[in-house]
Amino acid sequence: MSDIDTRTLMSVSGRPPRARRSMKLSLSDIMLRIVAAIGILFLLLPTLISIVVAFGPSRFPVFPPEGLTLKWFTSIDPSYGDAALTSVILAAWTAVISIAVGVPASFGLARWGRGANILQTLARAPMQVPYVVIGVMMLQFFVLITKTTGVPFVGTIRGLVIAHCVVAVPYVIGAVYPTACLLNTSLDDAAYGLGASRLYTFFRVVLPSLKGSIIAGTVFAFLVSFDDVPITLFLVGSNVQTLPVKLFADTEFSFTPELFAVSTLATVVTCILVLVLTKRVGTQRMSGASS
Amino acid sequence: MSSTRGAPSRAIRKPRNPFRVYLIPLFVLQFATFLVPLVLFFRMAFFKNQGPGLVDYDHATFEYLGLIFVDPYYQQVVLDTVIFGLLVTVFTLLLGFPIAYCIARAGRFKETLLIVVIVTSFTSVIIKVLGWKILLGASGPINSILQVLGIADEPLRLVNNLFGAVVGTVHAVLPLIVLLLVPVVERVPVRLEEAAAGLGARRFTTYWSVVLPAARIGLVSGGLVAFAYAMGSFTTPALLGGKTTLILPILIRQQAMTTINYPMSAALSITLVVIVAIVTVVGLSVGSGQRARMKGDQ
Amino acid sequence: MAKRRSLAFVTVIASAALLLSACAAGADTGSSDGSQDTKGPLRVGAYGSTWTEAVKATAAKAFTEETGVKVEYVEGNPSDVAAQIYATSAQGAEPPVDVITTDDPVQTQLAQRELLVPVAEYADSVDGLFENVPMEANNEGYAPPVCDWYITLTYNKVKFEELGLPTPTSWEALFDSQLAGRVAIPDITTAMGLPFVFAVSDGQGMSAGIEKIATLDTYSVYTSSGDMQSDMANGNVWAAATVDGRGWGMVDSDPDQFGAIIPEVAGTDGKIGPRAGSCYYDIVKDTPRMDLAAKFLGHVYADETQAEFAAQTGYIPSSPTAIEILISKDGKWADRIPEVDATVPVDWQDVVPNIADLTDEFNRKLG
Numbered sequence: 001m002s003d004i005d006t007r008t009l010m011s012v013s014g015r016p017p018r019a020r021r022s023m024k025l026s027l028s029d030i031m032l033r034i035v036a037a038i039g040i041l042f043l044l045l046p047t048l049i050s051i052v053v054a055f056g057p058s059r060f061p062v063f064p065p066e067g068l069t070l071k072w073f074t075s076i077d078p079s080y081g082d083a084a085l086t087s088v089i090l091a092a093w094t095a096v097i098s099i100a101v102g103v104p105a106s107f108g109l110a111r112w113g114r115g116a117n118i119l120q121t122l123a124r125a126p127m128q129v130p131y132v133v134i135g136v137m138m139l140q141f142f143v144l145i146t147k148t149t150g151v152p153f154v155g156t157i158r159g160l161v162i163a164h165c166v167v168a169v170p171y172v173i174g175a176v177y178p179t180a181c182l183l184n185t186s187l188d189d190a191a192y193g194l195g196a197s198r199l200y201t202f203f204r205v206v207l208p209s210l211k212g213s214i215i216a217g218t219v220f221a222f223l224v225s226f227d228d229v230p231i232t233l234f235l236v237g238s239n240v241q242t243l244p245v246k247l248f249a250d251t252e253f254s255f256t257p258e259l260f261a262v263s264t265l266a267t268v269v270t271c272i273l274v275l276v277l278t279k280r281v282g283t284q285r286m287s288g289a290s291s
Numbered sequence: 292m293s294s295t296r297g298a299p300s301r302a303i304r305k306p307r308n309p310f311r312v313y314l315i316p317l318f319v320l321q322f323a324t325f326l327v328p329l330v331l332f333f334r335m336a337f338f339k340n341q342g343p344g345l346v347d348y349d350h351a352t353f354e355y356l357g358l359i360f361v362d363p364y365y366q367q368v369v370l371d372t373v374i375f376g377l378l379v380t381v382f383t384l385l386l387g388f389p390i391a392y393c394i395a396r397a398g399r400f401k402e403t404l405l406i407v408v409i410v411t412s413f414t415s416v417i418i419k420v421l422g423w424k425i426l427l428g429a430s431g432p433i434n435s436i437l438q439v440l441g442i443a444d445e446p447l448r449l450v451n452n453l454f455g456a457v458v459g460t461v462h463a464v465l466p467l468i469v470l471l472l473v474p475v476v477e478r479v480p481v482r483l484e485e486a487a488a489g490l491g492a493r494r495f496t497t498y499w500s501v502v503l504p505a506a507r508i509g510l511v512s513g514g515l516v517a518f519a520y521a522m523g524s525f526t527t528p529a530l531l532g533g534k535t536t537l538i539l540p541i542l543i544r545q546q547a548m549t550t551i552n553y554p555m556s557a558a559l560s561i562t563l564v565v566i567v568a569i570v571t572v573v574g575l576s577v578g579s580g581q582r583a584r585m586k587g588d589q
Numbered sequence: 590m591a592k593r594r595s596l597a598f599v600t601v602i603a604s605a606a607l608l609l610s611a612c613a614a615g616a617d618t619g620s621s622d623g624s625q626d627t628k629g630p631l632r633v634g635a636y637g638s639t640w641t642e643a644v645k646a647t648a649a650k651a652f653t654e655e656t657g658v659k660v661e662y663v664e665g666n667p668s669d670v671a672a673q674i675y676a677t678s679a680q681g682a683e684p685p686v687d688v689i690t691t692d693d694p695v696q697t698q699l700a701q702r703e704l705l706v707p708v709a710e711y712a713d714s715v716d717g718l719f720e721n722v723p724m725e726a727n728n729e730g731y732a733p734p735v736c737d738w739y740i741t742l743t744y745n746k747v748k749f750e751e752l753g754l755p756t757p758t759s760w761e762a763l764f765d766s767q768l769a770g771r772v773a774i775p776d777i778t779t780a781m782g783l784p785f786v787f788a789v790s791d792g793q794g795m796s797a798g799i800e801k802i803a804t805l806d807t808y809s810v811y812t813s814s815g816d817m818q819s820d821m822a823n824g825n826v827w828a829a830a831t832v833d834g835r836g837w838g839m840v841d842s843d844p845d846q847f848g849a850i851i852p853e854v855a856g857t858d859g860k861i862g863p864r865a866g867s868c869y870y871d872i873v874k875d876t877p878r879m880d881l882a883a884k885f886l887g888h889v890y891a892d893e894t895q896a897e898f899a900a901q902t903g904y905i906p907s908s909p910t911a912i913e914i915l916i917s918k919d920g921k922w923a924d925r926i927p928e929v930d931a932t933v934p935v936d937w938q939d940v941v942p943n944i945a946d947l948t949d950e951f952n953r954k955l956g
Contacts (some may be wrong), residue, residue, distance in 0.1 A: 026494035036393040039386040040404070043411045043465060046422030047313075051413065053425065060822035063425045063432065081699035108313025116574040120567060123317060126325050127519040127530045128567035130540040133332065133560045136547045139676045141328035147682045154673065155663070156686060166325045167523075169317065174516040175471045178509040182478045202313075212474035219409060220467055227416050230525050230544075233669055236683060238632040238661035247417045248526075249637025249664050255815025263418040270413040274406050343698040344675030364953055424816060428825035429771065429808065448770070451809045533809040534776065537956040545952075548668050549778040550945040551675065551698060 047267060054260035061257045072261035080246065080262050087226055087243040090157055094164040094225035095218050101165070102172030102221075103214055107206055109173070110180035120177070135234035138163045140211035142235070155237015164225040164233055169226055172217035177214040180206075336557035343551035355558035372522070372538040373566060377452065379460045379521035380514050383468050386461070387513060391472030392502070396481070405473070412466030420530045423459050424450060451533030459531035464520040468513045474508030475501075511578035515544075515571055522567050539563040602781040605621065618899040630659040633880050634670035634689035635940055643901040648888040655888075658881055662837060667695040674873060679702055688885055692780045697941040700728040706872040706879065708732060715887040716879060722909040734867030735890055736904035740784050741836035742851040744828040745821065749931065759853040760788050769806040773820055773829035776812045777951040784865030785830045786947070787935045792856025795940065795947055803954040810955060821847070832865070834903030837925055854933050862932040 056065030154160030790798030
C-alpha cells in the first residue's frame with residue numbers, strides 16, 4: 001500500500017489525473033452523492049429564505065411573503081454602503097496579513113518534526129478563545145496601549161485589523177497545514193539540494209503547490225473578519241461601523257425586510273465578484289488543483 | 292506517503308531546526324496581540340470582583356475557579372458545552388466530507404459548486420440565523436412539510452433548543468470545512484482509488500480504507516476547526532439554542548456584559564480554553580498516530 | 590549556510606514590515622479616530638438604527654445648527670458602550686463617548702462606579718435644562734429620564750379567537766395552558782427581562798417571579814426584540830411580553846392580527862405595568878467636551894424633541910408638555926400612554942444590586 005502511495009503522490013505533484021470514467025457507480029457512491037446534495041441544499045436554505053423574505057411587502061419579514069415588492073431595496077439607507085465598504089477594507093487587510101503570517105507558519109509547522117503538535121496547539125490557541133473573550137481582552141489591552149503610546153486603537157480600522165488577525169491566522173493555518181503536510185518533501189529538498197535558496201524554494205516550489213489551500217485560507221480570513229460581530233462590537237467607534245455590527249444593531253431596533261434586502265444585495269455582489277474572480281483566475285487555480 | 296517525507300529532509304536537517312524562522316512572524320504576532328492581552332485578562336480570574344468592571348488586585352482568590360469545579364450546575368454547563376461541540380464537529384464532518392469529495396471530483400461542475408459554497412458563507416451570520424428561525428419555526432416551512440406528509444401531528448420543536456443550536460452552528464462552520472477539505476481530497480490521487488478498484492476492492496472499502504485514511508490529517512484539522520468554532524461562537528447558539536442551551540460562551544458573555552463580573556468571566560474563559568486545549572491535543576495525536584502507523588508500515 | 594539564514598530572515602522582516610505598513614495604511618482609512626482635542630465632533634453612545642436616525646433628525650440637527658459641531662455615534666446597546674467606558678476608566682484614559690444613552694441597570698452601574706458626571710456640575714450651564722421633566726432620576730444626582738417605557742403583553746388576536754381565549758387583561762393570561770409552547774418572554778439579560786420577572790412576581794419578590802417563569806412552557810426566551818417580532822409575525826409565537834414600542838409596532842403593522850395591552854400586575858391593587866424603566870442621557874466623566882455635551886442634552890430633553898422622538902420610535906416622553914404635543918399630533922397616543930399614577934414602577938434601586946444573583950438564579954431555574 002505504501003508503495004502505491006509513493007508512486008501516485010509523486011505523479012500527482014506533476015500533473016493531476018482528472019476524470020474517472022472507468023468506475024461504475026456503486027451504492028456507496030450514490031449514498032455519498034445524496035449526502036452531498038442534502039448538504040448543499042442545507043447550505044443554501046437560509047440564504048434562499050432571506051432572499052425571498054426581502055421581497056415581502058409587510059412591515060416584518062414573513063415567510064411565505066404575502067406579495068412581492070421592491071420597496072425594501074429602493075429604500076436602503078446609504079449608511080449600509082459605508083458600513084459595507086468598511087467591512088470590505090477591514091476584511092481585505094485581515095486576509096493579506098493573515099496569509100503573510102499564516103502560510104509560512106503552516107509550512108514551518110508541517111516540517112517541524114518532533115513537538116509539532118504542541119507548537120500547533122499554541123498556534124491554534126486564539127481560535128479556542130471565544131470571540132467574546134477576545135473582544136473584552138483586546139478592548140482592555142488597546143486602551144492600555146493607547147494610554148502608554150498615545151496611538152488610538154479602539155474605534156479605528158487599525159485596531160480592528162489587529163483583533164481580526166489574531167483570530168484569522170489560526171484559520172489560515174487550519175486550511176494550509178493539512179496540505180503542507182501532504183506536500184512532497186523530496187521536491188523542495190531536491191530544489192534546495194540543487195542549490196536553490198530556501199527562500200527561492202519556498203516561493204517557487206512550496207507556494208505554488210499550496211495554492212488551493214492558500215486561496216481557501218484567504219477566503220477564511222476574509223470571512224472571519226467580514227462576518228464578525230462579537231469582537232467588533234467591543235471595538236467599533238464613532239466613525240467605524242461594520243456591516244454585520246450594523247445589521248446586528250438593527251435587528252434589535254428596526255427589524256424590517258430591509259435587512260434582508262441589504263443581505264440579498266450583498267449576496268448578489270459577492271456572486272458577481274466570485275464569478276469575475278473565477279473567470280480571471282480560472283477554474284483550475286480557483287479550485288486549487290495542484291498544477 | 293511517509294517514505295517520501297522524512298528521509299531526505301532528515302539528511303539535510305541541521306541540529307538547529309531550519310523551519311523555525313517560518314514560525315517567527317506567527318509567534319511575534321501572537322505574543323504581542325494575543326498572549327499578552329490574554330494573560331492580562333486571565334489574571335483577573337484570581338482576584339476579587341469589586342463591582343461592575345472593577346477588580347481588586349490586592350485580594351487574590353480561587354473562589355471563581357473553585358466554584359466552577361465544585362458547583363454541579365457549572366459541571367453540567369461544562370458537560371453540555373462539550374456535548375454541543377462534539378455534536379457540531381461530528382455533523383460538520385459527516386456533511387462536509389461528502390460535499391468536499393463530490394466537489395473535488397466533480398469535474399466541470401467543480402467551479403459552480405465551489406461558488407455556491409463560498410456565496411452562502413458570505414451571507415451575514417445574523418441573516419442566516421434569522422433565516423433558520425423562520426425555517427425551523429413552529430409554523431415554519433419545515434414543520435408544515437412534516438405535517439402535510441403526516442410525519443408529525445404536532446409541530447416539532449426544532450428551534451430554541453440544542454437541535455436548533457447544532458443546526459445553526461453546523462451551518463455556519465460547514466462552508467469553512469468544505470473549503471478546507473477540498474484541497475485535501477484533491478491531494479488524494481484518483482489513481483490510488485483506481486488502483487484499489489483494480490485490485491478488486493469494493494467502493495465502500497475504497498472510501499473506508501483508502502480515501503479516508505489519506506485525507507485523515509485534513510479531517511482532523513477540519514474537525515478541530517469545527518470544534519473550536521463551536522466553542523467560540525456566541526451569536527448562533529444564543530439565538531437558535533434558547534435558554535436550554537446554556538453553554539460556556541453564553542455565560543462568559545453574560546458575565547462580561549450584563550453582570551460585568553470580569554473575574555468570573557475570566558474564570559469561565561479559562562475553563563473553556565482548557566477544554567478546547569485538551570480536545571485539540573487529543574485530536575492532533577489521533578492525527579499524528581496515523582502518520583506514525585504508516586511509518587511503521589514501511 | 591549563513592547566506593541561507595540571512596535570506597530566511599529577510600522573509601521574516603518582510604512579513605513584519607508588511608504587517609506594520611498594513612496597520613499604518615489601515616489607520617489612514619480610519620480617518621479622524623477620536624482626536625483628543627475639544628474641537629472634535631461630539632461623540633454620543635446610542636442604540637442603532639431607528640433610535641440613531643431619530644436623534645439625528647431631532648436633537649443632533651438642532652445642536653449642530655447652534656454650535657457648528659458635528660455629532661458622531663457609537664452604536665450598540667448601553668451595556669456595549671458601557672463596556673468601553675469601563676475599559677478606558679480602568680486605565681485612566683479618555684472615554685470613548687462624551688454622552689451615553691443609558692437604561693436603568695447601566696445608569697446605576699455607571700453611577701456606582703462614579704463614571705457619570707452629576708447633574709449639579711453642568712445643569713446651570715444651559716438655561717432651563719431638565720426643568721420640563723419631573724426630576725425622578727433613579728440614581729439621585731444623575732440625569733432624569735428622557736423617555737419611559739412599559740412592558741406590554743402583545744398577542745395574536747386571530748389565534749386568541751380561534752382558541753376561544755378572552756382578551757388578556759393581566760399577566761396571568763400568558764400562563765394559559767392553550768398557549769403552551771407558543772409564548773415568548775424576554776431573557777433576563779435584556780432590558781425587559783428584570784421588569785418581566787417583577788411583573789409576574791405577585792408582590793412576592795423577584796425570586797418568586799423567577800420560580801413562576803420556570804413553570805411557563807415557552808417557545809423562546811428571547812434576547813433580541815427583532816427576533817421575537819419575527820416569530821410573532823410568522824405565527825410561531827401567539828403571545829409575548831415586549832417593550833411597549835415594539836408591541837405598538839406590531840399593532841400598527843396589522844391591527845386586525847395583533848393586539849397589545851399594558852396588563853394588570855398581580856399584588857398591586859389593580860395597577861398596571863410595570864413601568865419598566867426609562868432612558869437617560871448622561872455626560873461621561875472625564876470628557877473634554879463637557880459644555881458641548883450639556884448643550885446637546887439641552888436639545889435632547891427639549892419638549893419638541895421629545896415629542897418628535899417619541900413619534901418616530903414609540904418611546905413615551907418624560908415631559909408632560911411633550912406628551913401633550915404628541916397626542917395633539919396623533920390621537921392614538923392618548924390610548925397608549927397610561928396615567929403614571931395608575932402604573933407600578935420597578936424598584937430599580939432594589940433590583941440592580943442583585944442583578945448578578947438574579948441572572949444566575951434565572952439561568953439555573955430555566956436552563
